[in-house]
Amino acid sequence: MPVTHPRPVLRFDDGGWAEAVGNHPALDLVNTVAWRLDPDRIVERLPDGPALVTWAAFVGLLDPARHDAFTYELVEDPEAGRRAAERVRSARETLYRVLQPLAVGAEPDAADVAALHGGLLDALTRAGATTLMPLEWSTGLRSVTDLPDELALAAWRLLEREDRGRLRQCQDGDCGWLFLDRSRNGSRVWCSSADCGNRSRARRHYQRRTAASR
Numbered sequence: 658m659p660v661t662h663p664r665p666v667l668r669f670d671d672g673g674w675a676e677a678v679g680n681h682p683a684l685d686l687v688n689t690v691a692w693r694l695d696p697d698r699i700v701e702r703l704p705d706g707p708a709l710v711t712w713a714a715f716v717g718l719l720d721p722a723r724h725d726a727f728t729y730e731l732v733e734d735p736e737a738g739r740r741a742a743e744r745v746r747s748a749r750e751t752l753y754r755v756l757q758p759l760a761v762g763a764e765p766d767a768a769d770v771a772a773l774h775g776g777l778l779d780a781l782t783r784a785g786a787t788t789l790m791p792l793e794w795s796t797g798l799r800s801v802t803d804l805p806d807e808l809a810l811a812a813w814r815l816l817e818r819e820d821r822g823r824l825r826q827c828q829d830g831d832c833g834w835l836f837l838d839r840s841r842n843g844s845r846v847w848c849s850s851a852d853c854g855n856r857s858r859a860r861r862h863y864q865r866r867t868a869a870s871r
């Protein structure tokens with residue numbers, strides 16, 4: 658049965674896709690690792706500069722003009738893109754190590770929390786305030802090299818403004834994606850009901866049928 662997606666998806670050459678299911682850009686960033694809980698299937702979706710720019714445009718961080726400018730910048734300076742992607746991946750993993758325990762009702766390691774706070778403060782020193790009240794920060798996104806800091810500022814907003822009680826990990830055993838449950842009754846359990854939810858329903862259906870035929 659073909660999977661139907663309620664949201665736009667970013668397709669990859671291996672047949673996989675990314676979907677902005679996190680309800681927050683910082684969580685969509687954490688979800689750029691696919692099948693995180695299965696060592697045999699785990700996939701890195703931000704391997705290089707071009708992948709980072711394509712993803713940032715997909716999640717709405719870059720408007721079309723910036724996407725074009727950054728793509729041109731990568732042609733001129735591929736090394737800058739490679740370094741930016743490396744910084745983003747490193748910060749993403751620190752963020753994941755802090756958020757994942759929170760999503761399952763546990764406490765993160767103090768060293769990971771300290772590393773995250775250090776990274777956020779570093780990013781803030783290179784950012785500028787864009788509004789007075791409420792105060793918003795941005796790098797201005799003038800270059801690919803601003804993307805790591807811009808994403809750190811998104812992580813800052815997540816930690817500052819969102820309710821940790823709404824943070825969830827997809828119930829699929831292999832998926833590992835995190836999201837904010839914004840449903841009224843707080844009952845969302847799948848990253849995407851079109852994907853993990855569907856697969857789980859199909860598995861249960863199959864198990865029921867095989868049990869009934871025994």
Ligand SMILES: [Zn+2]
Pocket residue numbers: 827828829832833834847848849853
């Ligand atoms: Zn999932």
